[in-house]
Amino acid sequence: MHQNNLFKTENEINPTNFGEALQQAIEIEIATIPVYLYTYYSINRSPNQDAISGSIAQALVRKGTPVGEANATALNLSADIMVFANKAGALIMSVAIEEMLHMALSSNVKQALVGHPDLTGKSPSVWPTCLPGHVPEFEINKAPLSLDQLMTFLKIESPKPLPEKQLLGAIPYRTIGEFYKMIKEYITGNDLVYHDRPQLVPGRGYYAQNNIDTTYYDKEHKAHLVNNPDSGDLITVHDRNSALMAIDIIVEQGEGNEDAPGLTDKGGVDCTLYPSDYDYPDFKELSHFEKFARIYCRYEYLNHQFDKLGIGVDDIGIYFVNKIATNPVTADYPANIQAMSNLLNAVYTYIFVMTEGCYKKDGHTQYEIFMFGIHKSMIFILNSLCGQIMGMSYTDKKDGKTTYMAAPTFEDYPFGLVSSPKQQVIATYNAAIAAGIDVSYLGQRIQDLPDVAL
C-alpha cells in the first residue's frame, strides 16, 4: 500500500496548501485511470458464444437435462454472458473516459488558480496502491474483472464514507466528493485571482462522451451508447462560477447526486436504482458508482443463475475474463514481452507528457498536440498495443508453472533528460522491433507524433 504524503500535518485546505490540494485532486483522478483501464482490458468483450453455449449444454446433458431443454437454456445464458461481457466493458470504458475528463477539469482549475498541473510520472508506482488522502485507506489493485475488483471500484466512487477508520496521509477525506467539497468551500470563501493561461477548453474537439468502445449490444443486438452526450464537457475556468461548475461535473459524474445512497451500512451493494444514482437530475446517465453497482449486481445475478444449474460454474468470469496476473510489472515478463511492455508504457507516459504540453501551449500548437498526438496515441497506438500484448503469454516466475496472458502494466516510463521523450518512445519502438515484436504497422504513426518536451 502506497500513500502519497503530500501534507504532513494539515487536515484542511488553506492558502499555503491550496495548490497542493488541487494537485492532489489531479493525482486522485490519475490514480483511477490505470486501474479502470487494466480491468477493462481483462474483459473479452466478444467471447465465443458457441463455445460458451456448447459447454453449458454439454454440462446440462451430463446432468440428465433433455437435449432440447439444455440447448435452450444454454443459448439463453450464453447470450446473457455475451451481453454482460460487452456491457461491462462499455460501462468501464465510459467511466475511464470521464476520469480523463476529470483530470483535465481539475487541471484547468489548477492552471487558472495556481499554475501548471503536474501530470507526467504521477501514475501510482507501487501496487497495491490507494487514493492519496482517502480515509480509510483501502487497497487498489490492477486486477482482472471480478466481484472483488468491482467492490474496489465502488469504494473509489462511493458517495458515502466507508465504515472503517484508519490513519491519515495527505489531506484526509472520506469520499472524493468530500475532498472536492473542501476545495469548493475554499474557492467560494476566498477572493482568488483567475489567470488566463492555456487550458483544455470545450468546443475544440478534445472530448467526446461516446465512441464505439462505450457502445454495447443487447440480446437482440441493438446498439446502446452508455454515456449521455449532455453529461458534461470540458469547462474553461476563468472565474469562481466556472471553477465550481468544473468541480460539480467531476463529483456528479463520479458519485451521483448528493443524496445517493452508496454502499449499505454493512459494506454491501444496494441493487435498487434511485433517482440520485444518476449524474445529473435529468436521469440520463448513471454515476460512476452506479455504473459499477449495475455491473456488480448483474454479475451476482448471473452467478446465481449458474449456481442454480449445478454444473460447477461458480463464477461466470471463466467465460470472458482473460487470465491475467494481478499487479504485474514489466520486469515480470520475459525479454520479448518486456520490450513490448516498455513501448506500451512509453506511449502511455508520453500521453501525459503531451497533455502537460497542452497546458504550456495554446492555439493551433495545442490543438495539434491534442488531436495529432493524444488522440492518435490513445485511440490507435495505445489501444493497438494493449490488444497486441494480450495476445502474448508467459509463465509466472514465482511458481514456474502458471501461465498468464501478458497485460498492459500502465507503468510510468522513466523518460530521461538526455534526449526528447519522443526520441525515447522511438527507441522503445526500435527495441521492440529488434526483439522480434511485429509493431511495424505503428512505425509511421509513432514518427508522426508531435515532439513535446518534458
Added chain:
Amino acid sequence: MAIINYAPGSQGCSSGCSAPAAPSGQANLASPLELHVCMGLNACKGHDRFGSNDCAGTGYCATAEYHVCHTLNNCKSQGGCGLYGTAHEQDFPGENECCWQGSCAVPIQAERISTMGRNEGFSTWKLARKLFEARMEKAQRNVGPAPFQCGPPESWLSAQVDGFASCGNSGEMVCSFGFNNPDDRAKEICESNPEEKK
C-alpha cells in the same frame, strides 16, 4: 517501416521550419482523382477505386487511402467517420479539414453507426451520402444510385479490401446472439432515419 530514425519536428501537418530537401519523387498530377471516402461518394466519372464508374454517385469504392481508425487519414476530406470523434466531426463524414482530423476508418461499411452528434445511432454511410447529394445539388449535377443502397456491407468490403478493418472493441456491428436475425438488423440500420427520431 521497421526501425525509425528520430527526426525532430517531423510531425505531418506541422513540419518544422528548416528548409526541406527537394523531394525526388513525382506525383501523378496528369489526371488526379478526386479523393473521397467510400462507395457512392464520387463526383465524377471514373473516380472510384476501379476507375470504371459512369457518373456521380455510382462509384464502387474510396479513392482516399484505406485506414482503420480515427486520426489516420492523410489530408482534407479523406477521413471516414462514425466510431470515434466529437459530435461535430461525426456530423460531417468525409469532410474533415486537414490530415488526421477524420473521425474514423475508410471505407465506411454499411453497418457502421455514428456514436455522437445528430446522427447518433444511425447509419454513417447514409449521412455521408446525404451530404454528398446536397453538394451535388448545389453543383447542379445528377447523381446515380450507389451500387448498394446503404453503402458497402462489411462482408462485401472484406472480399474487396485485403484486411479491411475498423477499430473498436465492442464486437461485430451486425450479428446475432440467437435472438435476432442479422439481416433484419442490417435492414433496420439501412432504413432507419434520424429525422423520424425527432
